[in-house]
Amino acid sequence: MNSPKVALVTGATQGLGLALVEGLAQRLSTEDTVYLTGRDAGRVAQAVEAMPAGGAEVRGEVLDVAEPAASGRLAAKLAERHGGIDVVLGNAVMRVGPDDDPRAIVHDYAEVNNFGTTRLLRAFAPLLRDGGRFLVVASSFGTLRHLAPALHDRFDTLSSLDEVDKQVAAWRDAVADGSARAGDWPGFVNIPSKIGQVAAVRTLAARRRDDDLARGILLAAVCPGMMNTPTSALWWDVSTAPSPAEAANTVLELVFRPVDPAQYGELVRDGAVLPWR
Template sequence: MTSVAVVTGANQGLGLALVRGLARRLGEEGVVYLTARDRGRGEAAVRLLEGEGLRVRLHLLDVRDEASVEALAETVRTEHGGVDVLISNAAARITPDRPQSEQVREFVDTNNHGTYRMIRAFTPLLNDGARFVVVASSFGSLTNLPTGLHPRFDERSVSPEEIEAAMDEYAALVEAGQAKIKGWPDWINIPSKVAQVAAVRVLARQLGEEAGKRDVLVAAACPGLVDTEASRPWFASMAGALSPDEAAVDVLWLACAPAGSREGHGELVQHRRVLPYRF
């Protein structure tokens, strides 16, 4: 039986490494979609993998565009009927040389609303035994936010739409220079990652017992510090960082968990260990 996998943000860095790993694991019988916003970069990534003897399919995708997400979902639905492995990895970069007020809107629209669009479009397409992994980070623990903000991301009571609304509110506060006054962290990456993990936890809650019955696993994954163009501007040295292929190993361990595995379901997982969302 053909296994179908989709990776977003996959023309470089960790995303490309994840596609490479999936193509190797699934082999000739598998279908792996490498998605990219830019056709030229996507085609270059496909050629690179083909040069390694791997077969993948390119599909253009901009997670900021709902129509683009729906087009990918429709392709998967009509050609395959569903998806077995979905890794939501697309992320906007932030750089230290520009004010965060100039970057927050695109960052939230890509990392948070993009994750939400993928969840909404692809949850109905998850086959029995499917694995849905959202690439986040260890910053996604609720403990990284002031306690007054915890109710905004409490998966036990909030809806996905309320999480997205909270992030829109946060982006507006950053743009207005009011975020710190209102008790939010200075660095936009922290609320964004908490919201991503919260979205995964809400999805696990909504799937409920059905996830176990159908052997569907949803989780967030922190790959650790990865040596990429996006991370280098923030660190004086990348000596301790993983290469994209090294970082992909543990993410793929989660995304390709064997049948019946419930380890990490609804959780944030780093290096095969569950990180506490709250203490």
């Protein structure tokens, strides 16, 4: 008999994260558990209460990925409770609008999107069971083609997650003090941030690849594509874009289909690998 499965989604009180929780719960069995997490306890409780009946049990946990010790604490709690984890979907994100001053928001932005990602990877990747999935939600901006060639070495073939954090911190500080404007960094902070997320996945995957593939584990970044959300509408015309629920299906396909070794450690969109270089 298969052991009950355990899944966790971060940034799950609205939008894509909420759709991912619902999709997982519908596809898993009543013996399984999906953890819906977010930084606000009230919103977590509301989201859990609103989940449709049937499928896996949905449980709420408070997780603020910007808090340095939070991912480790929750990982230890779930390890004690379940012994391991089968699915982790890293979706927590701080959104930025066209009117936001990058210098004013970049510290909080990197704390959530980038350091939050590396903390989640450190805390939960060691808990993955055989056949597990760890997917970090990124975007098609997360490839080196969107970065000036002079900056490619900053994120390519890094040796550790600590080195990824170091490079992200250097970019963050350059934005904050204004020196990024005089250099080769793009003005849209989402681009270096997403590249940093994908670099984190690639860096950890390089160390785990052989063992993970032997155990049927997939570690990858995933681009769900443009979605019709209020935040996206601030930047683009998304009137014909898929809803979060529709976009969630492309992510969930990677959870439930057999592992394709070509996707391991890569950025995947609609089942295809987006070239890193």
